[in-house]
């Protein structure tokens with residue numbers, strides 16, 4: 001299943017709830033799922049990591065549905081098979097420990 005197909009599927013399943021909630025509250029759900037993924041990573045439980053990562057992607061797709069943008073296109077436009085900063089594959093940018 002491609003990312004655009006996943007986004008369509010999430011739209012078919014949840015757009016009525018997502019539209020009612022609105023983009024900012026849906027974004028807050030996404031952030032809470034990102035935190036849950038962090039908890040799962042700290043615990044090292046692969047089942048929880050898989051479930052939380054799937055939730056993060058689903059909520060990110062919901063956010064993109066609400067702003068009417070295609071995540072697959074956005075990803076390809078930005079990354080397009082190389083690092084968007086240095087153009088390298090692999091990346092040749094200086095290593096950074098923190099964001």
Ligand SMILES: [Zn+2]
Nearest residue numbers: 083086091093
């Ligand atoms: Zn780079």
